[in-house]
Amino acid sequence: MKQLTIIGGLGFLGSHMAMRFLHEGYGVTIIDRMDTNYEEDQVNIEMSMGRHAHYTFIRENIRDVSVNKSCSNFIYTADNKNQEDLHSFLTQLQKDDFLLFISTTDIFANPMTEYGLEMKAVEEIVREKALEEEWTLVTMRLPTVYGVHHKLDLDINVSGEVVSYHQIRNRTESMLDLIYIEDVTEAVVKAMTVKQGVIEFHIGSGLKQPWGNRNSLKAQEGLTNDKAQELIGFSPKFSLKEGIAHYQEQQKVWSRQNLL
Numbered sequence: 001m002k003q004l005t006i007i008g009g010l011g012f013l014g015s016h017m018a019m020r021f022l023h024e025g026y027g028v029t030i031i032d033r034m035d036t037n038y039e040e041d042q043v044n045i046e047m048s049m050g051r052h053a054h055y056t057f058i059r060e061n062i063r064d065v066s067v068n069k070s071c072s073n074f075i076y077t078a079d080n081k082n083q084e085d086l087h088s089f090l091t092q093l094q095k096d097d098f099l100l101f102i103s104t105t106d107i108f109a110n111p112m113t114e115y116g117l118e119m120k121a122v123e124e125i126v127r128e129k130a131l132e133e134e135w136t137l138v139t140m141r142l143p144t145v146y147g148v149h150h151k152l153d154l155d156i157n158v159s160g161e162v163v164s165y166h167q168i169r170n171r172t173e174s175m176l177d178l179i180y181i182e183d184v185t186e187a188v189v190k191a192m193t194v195k196q197g198v199i200e201f202h203i204g205s206g207l208k209q210p211w212g213n214r215n216s217l218k219a220q221e222g223l224t225n226d227k228a229q230e231l232i233g234f235s236p237k238f239s240l241k242e243g244i245a246h247y248q249e250q251q252k253v254w255s256r257q258n259l260l
């Protein structure tokens with residue numbers, strides 16, 4: 001059985017990826033410190049994944065992580081870009097291991113933001129290490145992602161249209177586009193088929209229209225999925241409308257299961 005370790009796997013993105021890979025037949029290990037800000041959600045996520053026989057959870061800080069040498073596939077989606085912490089994880093990867101590093105389209109911001117700069121520097125550190133140690137690296141840059149457990153404050157009108165989201169005070173590049181989590185997990189599954197080399201690309205909704213009416217954002221037209229399509233055969237399946245409808249359904253299921 002293929003094994004996968006997800007660092008930060010109890011977070012929004014990581015937990016969706018973990019579920020998807022359990023369904024794909026992987027043995028999944030999550031390493032997460034359990035962020036106290038989201039503890040309630042994380043306990044629920046942890047418990048729902050605990051039903052799977054091939055799931056393991058390790059509560060650990062990144063700097064103390066000791067990776068299982070028999071696992072060669074890793075995803076890093078922890079919200080920790082501290083270079084020392086990252087380093088203590090990266091130095092444990094070996095030749096021919098696979099790492100998917102989740103980054104953000106904020107690295108394309110113009111003018112560049114502090115976060116964009118930080119992430120660019122982190123991407124570079126990961127890249128250099130991959131080249132030096134000869135592991136396979138896929139850096140995937142994401143815009144804003146929505147789905148169950150997201151931390152956004154989405155406003156959706158009766159016809160299921162996004163009219164605004166409130167987190168928008170300091171708008172950055174990644175907020176110019178919205179992609180549904182199931183499209184992200186699909187891209188991640190495809191990215192796992194990369195066998196060698198060091199590649200990077202972004203994915204997006206492919207949306208060309210404004211999101212909604214009042215207070216809406218215009219979708220970013222500059223960032224196409226061309227490179228993702230060429231490298232891993234990815235193109236999004238969910239339009240914004242379909243994604244929102246699916247998200248609302250999933251939210252109901254999740255609430256029922258967790259008696260929220």
Ligand SMILES: O=c1ccn([C@@H]2O[C@H](COP(=O)(O)OP(=O)(O)O[C@H]3O[C@H](CO)[C@H](O)[C@H](O)[C@H]3O)[C@@H](O)[C@H]2O)c(=O)[nH]1
Nearest residue numbers: 008010011012013032033034035077078079080102103142
């Ligand atoms: O030192 C740390 C820091 C964080 N975490 C865990 O990492 C997870 C991060 O999950 P979030 O839901 O906060 O983050 P997202 O999945 O939404 O976001 C991720 O994807 C983004 C790109 O869209 C950014 O790259 C971001 O930094 C990255 O965490 C949490 O469970 C948190 O407990 C750790 O285990 N150790």
